[in-house]
Amino acid sequence: MAQTSHGIGGLSYDPAKNSRPPELNVLLALVLITTAFELIGRLFMGDSFLFNTRENVDALFNWQRLNIIILQVSIVGIIALGVTQVIISGGIDLSSGSIVGATAMITMSFAQTAIVNGNPNPKAIFGDWAMDLPVLVPVAVGLCCGLIAGLVNGALIAYTRIPPFIATLGMMVFARGLSRWWSNGNPVSFPTEGYAVIGQGMMPVVIFVSLAVLFHLVLNHTKYGKHCYAIGSNEQASRMSGIKVNNHKVLVYTIAGILAALAAVVVSSKNLTAQSGMGMMYELDAIAMAVIGGVSLQGGRGSILGTVLGALIFGVIISGFTFLKLDAYYQEMVKGVIIVGAVVLDQWRQKNRGRG
Amino acid sequence: MSNVILETRGLTKHYSGVHALSDANFILHKGEHVAIMGDNGAGKSTFVRQLTGVEQPTRGQIVFDGIEHTFASPIEAREAGIETVFQNLALADDLDVPSNLFLGREKFRIRLGPFSILDKKAMREATTQALIKTGVKIPNLMNTIRNMSGGQRQCVAIARTAAFKSKLVIMDEPTAALGVQETAQVENIIRTLKEAGEPLILISHNMRQVFDLADRIVVFRRGRIVANLRKEETDGQDVVSYITGAKTGAEFEGAT
Ligand SMILES: Nc1ncnc2c1ncn2[C@@H]1O[C@H](COP(=O)(O)OP(=O)(O)OP(=O)(O)O)[C@@H](O)[C@H]1O
Ligand SMILES: [Mg+2]
Numbered sequence: 001m002a003q004t005s006h007g008i009g010g011l012s013y014d015p016a017k018n019s020r021p022p023e024l025n026v027l028l029a030l031v032l033i034t035t036a037f038e039l040i041g042r043l044f045m046g047d048s049f050l051f052n053t054r055e056n057v058d059a060l061f062n063w064q065r066l067n068i069i070i071l072q073v074s075i076v077g078i079i080a081l082g083v084t085q086v087i088i089s090g091g092i093d094l095s096s097g098s099i100v101g102a103t104a105m106i107t108m109s110f111a112q113t114a115i116v117n118g119n120p121n122p123k124a125i126f127g128d129w130a131m132d133l134p135v136l137v138p139v140a141v142g143l144c145c146g147l148i149a150g151l152v153n154g155a156l157i158a159y160t161r162i163p164p165f166i167a168t169l170g171m172m173v174f175a176r177g178l179s180r181w182w183s184n185g186n187p188v189s190f191p192t193e194g195y196a197v198i199g200q201g202m203m204p205v206v207i208f209v210s211l212a213v214l215f216h217l218v219l220n221h222t223k224y225g226k227h228c229y230a231i232g233s234n235e236q237a238s239r240m241s242g243i244k245v246n247n248h249k250v251l252v253y254t255i256a257g258i259l260a261a262l263a264a265v266v267v268s269s270k271n272l273t274a275q276s277g278m279g280m281m282y283e284l285d286a287i288a289m290a291v292i293g294g295v296s297l298q299g300g301r302g303s304i305l306g307t308v309l310g311a312l313i314f315g316v317i318i319s320g321f322t323f324l325k326l327d328a329y330y331q332e333m334v335k336g337v338i339i340v341g342a343v344v345l346d347q348w349r350q351k352n353r354g355r356g
Numbered sequence: 357m358s359n360v361i362l363e364t365r366g367l368t369k370h371y372s373g374v375h376a377l378s379d380a381n382f383i384l385h386k387g388e389h390v391a392i393m394g395d396n397g398a399g400k401s402t403f404v405r406q407l408t409g410v411e412q413p414t415r416g417q418i419v420f421d422g423i424e425h426t427f428a429s430p431i432e433a434r435e436a437g438i439e440t441v442f443q444n445l446a447l448a449d450d451l452d453v454p455s456n457l458f459l460g461r462e463k464f465r466i467r468l469g470p471f472s473i474l475d476k477k478a479m480r481e482a483t484t485q486a487l488i489k490t491g492v493k494i495p496n497l498m499n500t501i502r503n504m505s506g507g508q509r510q511c512v513a514i515a516r517t518a519a520f521k522s523k524l525v526i527m528d529e530p531t532a533a534l535g536v537q538e539t540a541q542v543e544n545i546i547r548t549l550k551e552a553g554e555p556l557i558l559i560s561h562n563m564r565q566v567f568d569l570a571d572r573i574v575v576f577r578r579g580r581i582v583a584n585l586r587k588e589e590t591d592g593q594d595v596v597s598y599i600t601g602a603k604t605g606a607e608f609e610g611a612t
Contacts, residue, residue, distance in 0.1 A: 221476075237448050
């Protein structure tokens with residue numbers, strides 16, 4: 001029997017019928033997609049997607065694949081956390097991928113080691129003074145790059161009132177140009193051992209998950225988080241209620257920039273090199289993760305938990321396609337379909353819940 | 357000092373060519389309830405927006421509680437003690453009731469600048485108190501207000517003014533979307549304010565309501581104040597003729 005509870009003023013409601021959290025739907029989608037790959041695998045490949053099938057390994061799951069699923073989305077996932085709070089507060093950030101490129105190039109230039117295999121570093125950007133610096137230096141430089149880029153984004157959007165789409169598009173083109181100019185298109189390589197640790201093994205996952213927990217708490221339990229939702233929901237009302245909307249926007253984009261820079265540090269450390277094309281399309285992947293996870297492009301709705309689930313869906317699909325030995329082209333095409341599908345779903349949801 | 361809580365002198369607002377408000381000289385005494393009437397587009401809401409820091413007047417002075425103010429933002433007006441129910445309500449649809457009630461002035465458990473930790477429990481309890489005080493009916497506080505009825509939303513906006521201490525309450529058409537019962541409820545809230553000696557500016561198109569609640573009626577027409585009428589010395593017919601422009605108050609002759 002449905003349990004009823006009493007609200008204020010004697011109106012009763014049924015808590016069971018309380019709109020279920022949208023994350024549940026995303027989780028359901030994740031389970032469905034994973035199951036689909038499992039079934040297709042069993043039927044057509046004679047192999048399991050999720051479960052261990054090797055005799056010499058004693059495990060229920062195919063941990064290797066599970067690790068890869070989360071590892072390959074964790075770097076873009078870090079960006080997606082920043083993008084999530086941007087979209088919730090009613091904006092969009094197209095610059096994160098390019099910020100990754102530019103930051104990786106600059107950061108790596110301060111993370112190089114002087115001697116490679118007994119010879120001087122062939123990719124050295126600066127002189128001796130920039131060699132073998134403590135790992136804190138390149139990381140600090142990198143995060144500062146992201147901070148500045150985000151600050152510029154935020155200030156442009158808050159004070160010149162140009163649409164976030166345009167402001168961050170400008171930053172996207174600018175930062176990509178910067179990363180090409182930095183070393184005339186040459187890769188920057190051979191980091192110190194200390195720097196190489198940051199992206200080693202499962203470190204990206206650890207960083208992603210810790211930040212996800214942190215941002216989940218920030219969005220749900222702090223003034224900052226509340227104001228993200230408020231501004232994305234009704235900017236005018238937020239202003240009239242005394243929220244310093246402009247300051248908030250600057251902060252939102254600055255944090256997004258810092259997270260993109262952190263992703264740059266992790267990815268350049270993981271690959272032991274930085275290239276000017278690094279982070280290409282990351283911004284769209286990050287936006288897709290958020291949107292798939294139920295973050296509304298209209299602003300005001302979504303959650304970090306949703307984005308994390310969205311990232312996992314992303315990872316499962318990519319791994320699934322590799323597992324089915326399908327070409328990377330299909331991945332791209334399916335990704336495109338999923339992004340548009342998620343937005344259509346959001347619009348549709350919006351229509352259904354809109355007030356009369 | 358005097359018993360004047362609010363005075364505006366020559367308050368004027370132009371929106372690039374549109375003279376939405378011209379030379380408004382307005383006085384409100386402590387404990388007094390004044391109704392503002394006027395046709396659509398007469399400048400009533402514009403007047404309110406200048407008083408509450410939502411917009412900055414083109415010229416003119418605002419003296420509130422003996423001090424001349426230039427409110428740069430709604431929060432400054434609120435900190436000075438002016439609580440407002442705006443005509444467009446100023447609510448965030450995707451937030452629940454407590455979040456809307458405390459929008460922009462949240463309660464905190466730990467203060468950490470922008471990352472201060474919210475005291476959700478305290479806000480929820482204070483919200484319940486405020487809603488009970490105003491007799492509002494809301495099924496579930498923790499639902500977003502998106503799906504609530506127009507009246508419920510209006511009640512949330514009104515409860516917001518009741519939840520905080522203030523020196524002046526301004527309500528811009530607070531009962532416009534309400535049913536009979538809810539209207540009576542809001543009118544009761546206004547009477548409670550009157551008993552407590554809290555001054556109020558009420559904007560309304562409802563003649564009966566205005567005559568029930570207000571001590572004085574100020575009529576706006578085409579951005580100007582055209583009449584200032586004590587309730588005992590006027591009637592509905594009279595007020596209508598000022599609203600439509602058939603009549604202009606003696607002291608305002610030549611103004612239009
Ligand atoms: N931001 C703005 N820019 C330009 N014109 C404006 C602006 N805000 C209001 N106006 C104009 O100012 C005039 C007064 O508007 P206002 O909202 O004060 O009317 P009102 O008396 O509150 O009417 P109603 O009873 O319909 O609420 C109108 O002609 C309106 O079109
Ligand atoms: Mg109005």
